[in-house]
Amino acid sequence: MRNIPRLVAMGTLALIIVAAVAGWIFLAEDAPRGDEAWGGVDVNVIQKYAADAGRVARTPIINTDQGDLLLFVFTISGAVGGFVVSYCWRKLIGEKDTVKSDCPLRQGEREQP
């Protein structure tokens, strides 16, 4: 009986997932498509409906969407972001053996060197 809330939660989630997969397959044929294969929903959905309402996207204030400039900016930002994630992950998780746990959840459960 103690597991009933847990079963209800997991059953509800399972139903949602099944409905989502069914919806994905059922609706895929009618998905709005742009001129390019694998186009983004910003163009295929947002800009399509905006254009129908007479609104057109303006050029960004700093327009990096020119030739390979955007590739460059994406690569740099991805590399910097990846470095920050990796560095902080290592500080938080990788160096865990040097940190003494004071967690109220699992005090004494974790291995200490």
Place this chain on the structure above:
Amino acid sequence: MKEHYKGSLIIALVTAVGLLFLIASPAYAMHIAEGILPANWAALWYVVAFVFVIPGTYLIRRKTRDVKGLMPLLGLTGAAIFLISVFPVPVPVTGSSSHPSGTPLGAILVGPFISTVLGAIALLIQALFLAHGGISTWGANIMSMAVVGSFVGFGAFVLFWRLQAPIFVAAFAAGLLGDWATYATTSFELASALHGTGSLWGMFGAIALAFAPTQLPLGILEGLFTGGVVSIVYQRRPELLSRVIPYVFRAAPAASKEGS
């Protein structure tokens, strides 16, 4: 290989794969682009968004003073939100691309208000330098991705956690529902500004239905990712979670700890 290097290796591999995707198709975003919203609607969403951003900024100041070692967690969360929310994922069968939000994960790690601020910063950088979103639509994009993504994700996590779901399942629900809620909000923002003399809810339904074939599977992907990351953090450094949002994790149900 020592165990504590495995996490770093996984992150490095995920980042490398992410870069490959970014290089393959750089310009696809979910954010509302510059100029799409009329000025009055853009201003309204600025006001609503900053109702959440200002307390979040205050919380960051207070938490960084009170919680020791919070900065690496903020750095990790902010960078993760930035990367995840410019990570275009091609969706098979549908034939289009979109990307997850990252803010449900951020909300579980640092709380919804702080996650909102980190999401807002990520969106600002994307609008300024990556041609993703826009300065005039920053408020609307903060509202959909940072505010709604964080709060719905956090709410779903707390609900499933209280229902004694395992940590992975609770975080999965957060990622799934946070992602879908983000796109539902984007649909509402567009519909409310652009429906003209037509029906607001009719246009909202049409836009949401257009998002659905791409976003339904992407929500599941975001759920899996969020569940995986939160499970790893919970297993290896549970004190990270309990320090930042103690009122959730101090009430950890016994069944969840068993199931994690």
